[in-house]
Amino acid sequence: MAKPNINRYLRQSLDHIFQNNKKWVSSKKQTDASFFDKLSAGQSPDYLYIGCSDSRVxxxxxxxxxxxxxxxxxxxxNLVPNVDLNVMSVINYAVRHLKVKHIIVCGHYNCGGVKAALTPADLGLLNPWLRNIRDVYRLHEKELDAIPEEHARYNRLIELNVMESCRNIIKTAAVQQSYQENQYPIVHGWVFDLGDGLLKDLKVDFEAELANVQKIYCLSPGSNSEH
Ligand SMILES: [Zn+2]
Structure with a gap:
């Protein structure tokens, strides 16, 4: 009978996770006896990371x-759509309450989401989500179409999609107003390479991007933007 075997397998896989958890707890306590007291006391992270759900990152x-x-x-x-209450709430909370100093958008090469957006297919509920990536393609159509090799074009779209998410973060009132008052947060765009494990910094020029974005999307009266 196949069914009982599958059930046993599922139970075993969860047991493994609880065992891992106990090992993790004891290793943390060994290194720092007050580790969990500190965690319970509150959080004060310097970084907000916005990345892909991909299990490999x-x-x-x-x-x-x-x-x-x-x-x-x-x-x-790793999208930052203007009307997505989830990501917008995260940015708002991280900037206005946690007062993070850096916001990192981290994409990754071999991203299935970006690949799907390049595929001519009806992906149901994913259509409106992935449409954001097709919009990035449309914004950079000339540059992308000039890249003859398909994989290189795919990699470049992954980078451009990270850059677009960075711009969408810079468009928020929370980021513009906090930067005007405190000179932070700074927004960064990175790509993780699954092939060698290294992070590539796309070197977003935050000041320049902010000035550029504020020509049209200024939500911070009195900032340096002339518009
Ligand atoms: Zn991905």
């Missing part, structure tokens, strides 16, 4: 950061 692990050091939001293809 674990935020804390690739940055070598501990629990409590980074506020994390993940969704398919």
């Amino acid at each position: 674990p935020a804390n692990e690739i940055m070598g950061l501990e629990a409590g050091e980074v506020f994390v939001h993940r969704n398919i293809a």
Whole structure:
């Protein structure tokens, strides 16, 4: 009978996770006896990380950061749509309450979400979500179409999609007003390479992007923008 075997397998896989959790707790206590007292006391992370939900890109692990050091939001293809209450709430809370100093958008090569957006297919509920990536393609159509090799074009769209998410973050009132008052947060665009594990900094010129965005999207009266 196949069914009981499958059930046993599922139970075993969850047991494994609880065992891992206990090992993790004891290793943390060994290194720092007050580790969980500190975690319970509150959080004050310097970073907000917005990345892809892809299981191969674990935020804390690739940055070598501990629990409590980074506020994390993940969704398919690290998008920051203007009307998405989830990501907008995360940005608002991280900037206005946690007062993070850096916001990082981290995409990754071989992103299935970006690949799907390049595929001519009806993907149901994913259509409106992935439409944001098709819009990025349309904005950079000339540059992308000039890249003859398909994989290189796909990689470049992944980078441009990260840049677009950075701009969408810079368009928020929370970021513009906090930067005007405090000179932070700074927004960064990175891409994680699954092939070698390295993070690539796309070197977003935050000041220049902010000035550019504020020509049209200024939500911070009295800022340096002339418009
Ligand atoms: Zn992805």
